Amino acid sequence: MSVPVLEITNLHKRFGDVEVLKGIDLTMQRGDVVSLIGSSGSGKTTLLRCVNLLEDYEEGIVAVAGEQIGYRQQNGRRVRLREREIARQRAMTGMTFQHFNLFPHMSAIRNVMLGLVRTRKMPKDEAYATAETWLDRVGMKDRKDHFPGQLSGGQQQRVAIARAIAMNPELMLFDEVTSALDPELVSEVLAVVKGLAADGMTMLLVTHEMQFAHDVSDRVVFMQDGRIGEEGPPDTLFHNPKSERLAAFLKSSKF
Amino acid sequence: MDYDFNFAAVWRNFDLLLSGLGLGLVLALVSIAIGCVIGLFTAFGMLSKHRLLRWAAHGYVSAIRNTPILVLILFTFFALPQLGLRLGKIESFIVTLAVYSGAYLTEVFRSGLVALPPGLREAGLTIGLTELGTKVRITIPIMFRNVLPALGNNFISLFKDTSLAAAIAVPELTFHARKINVETFRVIETWLVASLMYVFACAIIAALLRRVERHLAIPG
Ligand SMILES: Nc1ncnc2c1ncn2[C@@H]1O[C@H](COP(=O)(O)OP(=O)(O)OP(=O)(O)O)[C@@H](O)[C@H]1O
Numbered sequence: 033m034s035v036p037v038l039e040i041t042n043l044h045k046r047f048g049d050v051e052v053l054k055g056i057d058l059t060m061q062r063g064d065v066v067s068l069i070g071s072s073g074s075g076k077t078t079l080l081r082c083v084n085l086l087e088d089y090e091e092g093i094v095a096v097a098g099e100q101i102g103y104r105q106q107n108g109r110r111v112r113l114r115e116r117e118i119a120r121q122r123a124m125t126g127m128t129f130q131h132f133n134l135f136p137h138m139s140a141i142r143n144v145m146l147g148l149v150r151t152r153k154m155p156k157d158e159a160y161a162t163a164e165t166w167l168d169r170v171g172m173k174d175r176k177d178h179f180p181g182q183l184s185g186g187q188q189q190r191v192a193i194a195r196a197i198a199m200n201p202e203l204m205l206f207d208e209v210t211s212a213l214d215p216e217l218v219s220e221v222l223a224v225v226k227g228l229a230a231d232g233m234t235m236l237l238v239t240h241e242m243q244f245a246h247d248v249s250d251r252v253v254f255m256q257d258g259r260i261g262e263e264g265p266p267d268t269l270f271h272n273p274k275s276e277r278l279a280a281f282l283k284s285s286k287f
Numbered sequence: 288m289d290y291d292f293n294f295a296a297v298w299r300n301f302d303l304l305l306s307g308l309g310l311g312l313v314l315a316l317v318s319i320a321i322g323c324v325i326g327l328f329t330a331f332g333m334l335s336k337h338r339l340l341r342w343a344a345h346g347y348v349s350a351i352r353n354t355p356i357l358v359l360i361l362f363t364f365f366a367l368p369q370l371g372l373r374l375g376k377i378e379s380f381i382v383t384l385a386v387y388s389g390a391y392l393t394e395v396f397r398s399g400l401v402a403l404p405p406g407l408r409e410a411g412l413t414i415g416l417t418e419l420g421t422k423v424r425i426t427i428p429i430m431f432r433n434v435l436p437a438l439g440n441n442f443i444s445l446f447k448d449t450s451l452a453a454a455i456a457v458p459e460l461t462f463h464a465r466k467i468n469v470e471t472f473r474v475i476e477t478w479l480v481a482s483l484m485y486v487f488a489c490a491i492i493a494a495l496l497r498r499v500e501r502h503l504a505i506p507g
């Protein structure tokens with residue numbers, strides 16, 4: 033088997049005295065789509081943020097494409113990588129946020145171009161063309177010169193997806209792409225994500241949209257108090273939950 | 288009371304007043320430019336995770352803000368040469384005003400930085416920018432636009448503070464006005480004209496700043 037795109041081994045994460053991730057193991061192969069579900073505070077966001085080192089982790093290994101993220105082993109000790117190395121590693125994954133986090137002082141296309149020019153060192157015209165292609169792909173080409181403040185939430189999130197995916201990452205991380213959106217804007221964004229999944233993009237996504245998780249995922253992971261409670265194909269997990277907790281959670285999510 | 292206004296003596300020296308006004312503007316501009324750089328570094332110092340840096344930044348800001356500016360001007364001009372640092376009066380004044388404005392701008396920039404949503408920095412990091420890259424491309428440009436009105440107010444009050452340079456004989460507007468006053472005894476006329484020149488200059492600066500603000504405003 034080839035090197036997994038993501039391999040998480042015994043990941044632990046603490047905020048002060050509180051252990052939020054208590055030993056997570058998760059492996060994803062190229063093209064896998066994995067959804068993280070679970071109740072609020074179970075550690076879904078934190079898990080995503082450890083994958084691109086927006087949060088440091090204390091124990092365990094997060095590896096993307098075979099490379100440990102954030103640390104290296106030296107004489108049996110964990111040493112944090114240098115800033116430049118970490119920046120390079122972060123660009124191996126793309127991420128979208130619940131609240132989009134577009135750069136408000138740049139037009140949509142500039143938002144997408146920034147990483148291409150600064151991180152990928154693409155010439156400006158090539159970056160422009162690439163950005164335009166991706167904006168077209170998410171249905172935002174005709175608004176490419178609009179600023180984030182001039183776009184709806186759904187449009188902003190689609191630009192944010194284009195910004196992440198244009199970097200050609202190994203792995204995409206989506207944190208609740210639709211939870212800040214008005215109900216009528218949800219489907220346009222989910223359609224984009226589904227399209228990317230169909231194209232074979234490797235994706236790890238946190239969602240409260242159970243139907244969407246069911247439709248798009250190869251595997252669903254139920255997080256429970258910082259651990260993986262249950263994991264499996266969507267049909268099994270949603271229709272034959274093994275644990276009381278998952279059954280109760282699914283019921284409360286009106287699936 | 289009847290007083291015969293006679294502006295002839297003032298008009299005769301009007302070019303001096305104008306050149307003084309011009310010098311004041313240049314002094315304020317150069318000082319605030321340097322002050323911005325100082326303020327930016329100190330603001331990051333205040334928000335640093337290193338205690339020593341935070342400490343130094345706070346020390347600088349409170350020392351400057353708790354000293355009258357006239358005392359700072361006199362100290363730089365008269366005391367520093369005794370310590371072996373010899374500066375011309377204009378340079379000396381610019382140093383003072385830059386260090387002075389730096390302390391006030393630190394507060395402006397610091398509050399501008401903490402007001403930014405943390406997600407902007409994180410979004411920058413996720414596309415592979417370094418911490419410095421996110422500052423240069425994202426946080427500083429946005430913060431700068433947000434604090435532009437406060438920056439403008441600082442510039443105007445700094446410009447008015449240039450009148451204190453008269454204390455060390457820098458030939459700006461107040462200095463020339465005092466000289467004309469002494470030489471012509473046209474006290475009311477001289478100070479009236481000088482005051483109006485400050486007022487007009489400030490009004491023009493304010494109008495220009497509003498245009499810049501509109502030009503740089505983030506759409507939407
Ligand atoms: N920066 C932080 N400092 C301290 N505690 C934190 C921090 N971020 C998250 N936590 C805590 O870690 C736990 C897990 O949070 P996390 O955001 O990962 O949950 P989640 O599963 O994404 O929840 P939600 O569905 O509400 O988004 C929570 O108890 C939260 O309070």
Ligand SMILES: [Mg+2]
Pocket residue numbers: 076077078238
């Ligand atoms: Mg979350």
